[in-house]
Amino acid sequence: MADIVDTAVAAGSFTTLVAAVKAAGLVDTLKGTGPFTVFAPTDDAFAKLPAGTVEGLLQDIPKLTQILTYHVVPGAVMSSDITGAISPATVQGSTLSIDPSNGVKVNNATVVTPDIKADNGVIHVIDTVLIPA
Numbered sequence: 001m002a003d004i005v006d007t008a009v010a011a012g013s014f015t016t017l018v019a020a021v022k023a024a025g026l027v028d029t030l031k032g033t034g035p036f037t038v039f040a041p042t043d044d045a046f047a048k049l050p051a052g053t054v055e056g057l058l059q060d061i062p063k064l065t066q067i068l069t070y071h072v073v074p075g076a077v078m079s080s081d082i083t084g085a086i087s088p089a090t091v092q093g094s095t096l097s098i099d100p101s102n103g104v105k106v107n108n109a110t111v112v113t114p115d116i117k118a119d120n121g122v123i124h125v126i127d128t129v130l131i132p133a
Contacts, residue, residue: 003031007118016046023058024065034120035076039106041129070132076122079114094132
């Protein structure tokens with residue numbers, strides 16, 4: 001297997017996410033020991049943001065870092081671990097609302113592909129970029 005970053009690169013549908021992680025200086029962290037659970041928005045999810053949002057975030061590294069770390073939960077949370085609604089704390093400091101009652105929803109995003117295992121955690125692919133309050 002590979003770490004979370006290399007797994008995301010190999011998948012090919014996370015080029016915007018990987019570019020953002022690189023810009024924010026989070027590559028070494030996400031290649032670290034972990035384990036981490038990453039709710040990874042696809043390129044299509046980033047494309048749903050208003051025009052200019054991604055470019056603006058790439059110019060505002062503190063805000064970009066807040067958004068990216070909001071997608072990461074310490075520990076490896078597999079879909080089979082989510083038997084009811086949970087609110088795990090993110091690396092950013094806020095909590096997520098995860099509800100498995102009708103598919104798995106993370107805040108307003110839907111998990112489209114769960115449980116992509118990596119050496120240092122797990123990736124769950126989501127269809128919407130999560131924005132902390």
